Amino acid sequence: MKKKKSKFSxxxxxxxxxxxxxxxxxxxEQIAAPLPEQPYDWQLERPVVRLEQGEISMYRRLYPIFATxxxxxxxxxxxxxMIALPHTGSTQTPTLNELTDRYxxxxxxxxxxxxxxAGVILDYRAFDTLGESHVLxxxxxxxLMLLLSLGGVSMEPDPRERLITETDPILRSTAKLIVPLxxxxxxxxxxxxxxxxxxxxxxxxxxxxxxxxxxxAFGFERLERLLNFKSYRVxxxxxxxxxxxxxCYSFYCGANHLESFISPGTPGRIFSAGLIxxxxxxxxxVVACTMYGFYSVFKRGRI
Amino acid sequence: MSAMDIFTLMLLGLVLVSGIxxxxxxxxxxxxxxxxxxxxxxxxxxxxxxxxxxxxxxxxVGAGISSVLMFVTLKKLRDIRKKAQDEKEKExx
Numbered sequence: 001m002k003k004k005k006s007k008f009s010x011x012x013x014x015x016x017x018x019x020x021x022x023x024x025x026x027x028x029e030q031i032a033a034p035l036p037e038q039p040y041d042w043q044l045e046r047p048v049v050r051l052e053q054g055e056i057s058m059y060r061r062l063y064p065i066f067a068t069x070x071x072x073x074x075x076x077x078x079x080x081x082m083i084a085l086p087h088t089g090s091t092q093t094p095t096l097n098e099l100t101d102r103y104x105x106x107x108x109x110x111x112x113x114x115x116x117x118a119g120v121i122l123d124y125r126a127f128d129t130l131g132e133s134h135v136l137x138x139x140x141x142x143x144l145m146l147l148l149s150l151g152g153v154s155m156e157p158d159p160r161e162r163l164i165t166e167t168d169p170i171l172r173s174t175a176k177l178i179v180p181l182x183x184x185x186x187x188x189x190x191x192x193x194x195x196x197x198x199x200x201x202x203x204x205x206x207x208x209x210x211x212x213x214x215x216x217a218f219g220f221e222r223l224e225r226l227l228n229f230k231s232y233r234v235x236x237x238x239x240x241x242x243x244x245x246x247x248c249y250s251f252y253c254g255a256n257h258l259e260s261f262i263s264p265g266t267p268g269r270i271f272s273a274g275l276i277x278x279x280x281x282x283x284x285x286v287v288a289c290t291m292y293g294f295y296s297v298f299k300r301g302r303i
Numbered sequence: 304m305s306a307m308d309i310f311t312l313m314l315l316g317l318v319l320v321s322g323i324x325x326x327x328x329x330x331x332x333x334x335x336x337x338x339x340x341x342x343x344x345x346x347x348x349x350x351x352x353x354x355x356x357x358x359x360x361x362x363x364v365g366a367g368i369s370s371v372l373m374f375v376t377l378k379k380l381r382d383i384r385k386k387a388q389d390e391k392e393k394e395x396x
Contacts (some may be wrong), residue, residue: 001322037370115356117356149337189359194377196355197355197356197358197359198356198359199356201360202359205360205363205364205367205368206359206363209363212368212371276337291368294372295368295371295372295375298372298375298376300377
């Protein structure tokens, strides 16, 4: 039973590997039929191509004028909106209401986070943050799909260039000094997100910068033992699932997260503030992996 | 006018100058480096506006990672152009 997988799971596996071909589903005779010849190339008819070939010279002259007019109109709109804004420090601003006082006065007691910003982002406004992070991660997935679909076509860097960067004494000794500091500062930022400035996103970005510097100085192969495509997938999927589930739990208990059984703890300690610390860790792991993954995909076409 | 005011005005002027300069330079490498400087100045301004969270993020993402990604992309573009040129020359020979 286990030997013969269903057709669907086979197709799913192929799709996951990126080798899914829709023509597999077609019967033989349909594939064998020759494609009709195309006498004219529609690509050549595109305005951009015609512009490049100097065919449409009118566009070339009008383009700066249109661009200037458009930019001026946009700038005027922005200035008009800016004039309508209330003055700095005015008591009439619509954002100055009882909500701000509540956050400042009761934020620490209710969320357990000394850093009110973290409390607002990951506790009061959990719904916004969940939507935002889904937008961000779907954008990251789209970029990765786009870059990975270019797939390994002469993406490997020049071996001579690699030799130069990987034996450069200045780069190597600087990386030896700075990478541990960067990673430690990133971890501090993530774990300290509810106590002071920092948080998952910035800490993850700092760790990602450390990983990029390390791979630049010592090559991808040494880092690959720790972070290859497999572990990358596991880390990102587990962190994102945890994030979504934890946030779903928030919504389950009334979306403001205040009636949950997870206590805010003693404000000021590392293990306090309920779900904020684990959420920060999850965000940090995803951001660090994504940053390094972007760099790796940009640099050599795979993770 | 205290020294802090002068410093703030200097930073704001630098932001304006670097923002415009990054658009106007034809050399992409130069405008990328100016863009990095813009991010660093912005992060100092965020720190002065008492938004340290934003300052850290701007310094790490704006000045660090996005610039690195753009540098890599620029290099890749040059490689692609060079390769296309090499092939053209080979065809002509």
